[in-house]
Amino acid sequence: MMGLRWMAGTLFIASLAWPFHPQPKTPERSEPRTPSVVYGARLYQRACLSCHGPRGDGQALVLLPDGSAAPRLDQLSPEARQLPHLVQVIRQGNGQMPGWGAAMSSVQIESVARYVASLNPANPSSPSDGHSNREDSPKDSTRQPTPGYRVIATKRGSRASGG
Amino acid sequence: MDGQVTRRGLLGGALTLATAAVTGKMAEAETHWPVLATAASLRIAQVSDFHWGYRGDWNRNLSSTVERILTAVRGLNPAPSLLLVTGDLIQATSDAKERQRRLETVKAKLEGLNIPWLAVPGEHDTFGDQGQLFQQVIGSLFFHRAFQGLHMIGLDNVSRGPFLGNKQYQWFRSELARLQPTDSVVVFSHRPLYDVFTPWNWYTYDGDKVYTSLDSFNRRLCVFGHVHQAMSHQSHHTANLSGLPASWPLPSPGPLERLQPWPQGASHPDMGLGFRVIDYALGSFTSRIYPLTSTHAEVELI
Numbered sequence: 001m002m003g004l005r006w007m008a009g010t011l012f013i014a015s016l017a018w019p020f021h022p023q024p025k026t027p028e029r030s031e032p033r034t035p036s037v038v039y040g041a042r043l044y045q046r047a048c049l050s051c052h053g054p055r056g057d058g059q060a061l062v063l064l065p066d067g068s069a070a071p072r073l074d075q076l077s078p079e080a081r082q083l084p085h086l087v088q089v090i091r092q093g094n095g096q097m098p099g100w101g102a103a104m105s106s107v108q109i110e111s112v113a114r115y116v117a118s119l120n121p122a123n124p125s126s127p128s129d130g131h132s133n134r135e136d137s138p139k140d141s142t143r144q145p146t147p148g149y150r151v152i153a154t155k156r157g158s159r160a161s162g163g
Numbered sequence: 164m165d166g167q168v169t170r171r172g173l174l175g176g177a178l179t180l181a182t183a184a185v186t187g188k189m190a191e192a193e194t195h196w197p198v199l200a201t202a203a204s205l206r207i208a209q210v211s212d213f214h215w216g217y218r219g220d221w222n223r224n225l226s227s228t229v230e231r232i233l234t235a236v237r238g239l240n241p242a243p244s245l246l247l248v249t250g251d252l253i254q255a256t257s258d259a260k261e262r263q264r265r266l267e268t269v270k271a272k273l274e275g276l277n278i279p280w281l282a283v284p285g286e287h288d289t290f291g292d293q294g295q296l297f298q299q300v301i302g303s304l305f306f307h308r309a310f311q312g313l314h315m316i317g318l319d320n321v322s323r324g325p326f327l328g329n330k331q332y333q334w335f336r337s338e339l340a341r342l343q344p345t346d347s348v349v350v351f352s353h354r355p356l357y358d359v360f361t362p363w364n365w366y367t368y369d370g371d372k373v374y375t376s377l378d379s380f381n382r383r384l385c386v387f388g389h390v391h392q393a394m395s396h397q398s399h400h401t402a403n404l405s406g407l408p409a410s411w412p413l414p415s416p417g418p419l420e421r422l423q424p425w426p427q428g429a430s431h432p433d434m435g436l437g438f439r440v441i442d443y444a445l446g447s448f449t450s451r452i453y454p455l456t457s458t459h460a461e462v463e464l465i
Contacts, residue, residue, distance in 0.1 A: 102330070
């Protein structure tokens with residue numbers, strides 16, 4: 001009888017202590033329902049940065065398997081920077097560019113497209129007009145405007161391609 | 164005495180049964196009994212990132228390195244029951260004929276080991292054709308095989324991009340739905356399923372979903388290649404292991420902005436090269452790294 005009382009008392013104390021030790025819970029990040037540049041920037045960091053560079057200027061951190069680099073995204077032609085065109089390329093892929101439609105939602109794809117479009121100023125200033133804040137030399141041949149996404153990649157030495 | 168149960172006989176029988184259960188003899192003898200279908204112990208060797216066909220300073224004699232690693236795997240005692248190849252069997256080439264030649268060469272070498280093997284593609288294997296030649300020469304890009312009670316699930320997170328994609332993920336879920344929570348599952352892929360270092364593409368975009376689906380399985384393990392170095396990491400409450408490469412090592416993420424290997428050293432040409440062995444016994448996994456530079460394995464408990 002005494003043993004039962006002890007057991008009941010122990011269970012009672014344990015039940016009191018239970019709520020004071022909650023398990024840590026990872027906050028869930030909800031997906032935005034509408035496309036935005038901000039969301040696109042976040043997605044770009046995860047999905048695009050390694051190949052197109054942190055600033056979209058083609059300064060890749062990883063080369064493609066054949067040793068080439070993905071194109072820069074900050075000097076697209078007026079046609080290539082149009083949102084429908086960017087959405088199509090991101091969704092379906094092009095050349096070595098993956099078709100992200102297999103893994104991203106429409107909102108995500110359009111968000112990335114908006115972010116990429118935002119990398120291209122409406123009236124890009126030329127490096128020689130004194131208003132450019134770029135550190136690169138104007139003579140850098142890779143700084144030519146990219147007429148479209150099909151212009152891919154120059155061979156670049158023997159850098160790694162991601163393993 | 165015939166037909167009588169003596170104390171000595173009872174103790175002897177119990178001892179025999181206990182020994183048989185521990186050593187797995189019972190499982191072998193009673194294979195028709197589903198509960199005991201899982202082998203008591205199983206040895207898996209993992210080799211990765213051969214990059215067959217590469218010529219350059221990162222490994223100046225790659226074919227020799229690969230041969231020595233395969234020879235070492237063949238010489239393991241106890242011998243492995245299964246060989247896992249976690250991608251990049253070949254170095255990427257835009258020449259389809261050469262790509263096929265390289266894949267066939269590696270396949271012949273693997274067949275020569277006389278060990279059952281399973282291979283998932285790396286981005287170099289699927290370069291140029293999204294894995295069509297890999298499927299022709301090596302096999303499916305993703306698959307599920309039951310091997311002595313272990314469920315081996317190979318995933319493709321390279322052929323269309325650094326992701327599984329919705330279709331493959333649905334297939335993965337449907338395969339898991341056929342299993343019991345008590346089953347042991349090994350998921351292997353080329354890229355890591357968790358974020359090792361996204362700026363270097365050392366991740367799988369939708370890898371989180373894989374871990375969520377695996378949550379209900381108590382005995383699970385993820386194995387990957389791609390990073391060209393041994394890693395052992397708990398992510399999403401799941402053990403993740405990468406194998407040593409058979410080609411060249413890569414630096415750890417952090418100090419370098421751009422991913423770049425270093426030329427093979429003349430004094431330590433085998434630095435960072437080798438393979439991994441995973442032993443499965445009594446429902447748990449133990450892992451050992453076998454560097455080419457050492458005659459002794461380095462043990463990891465996972």
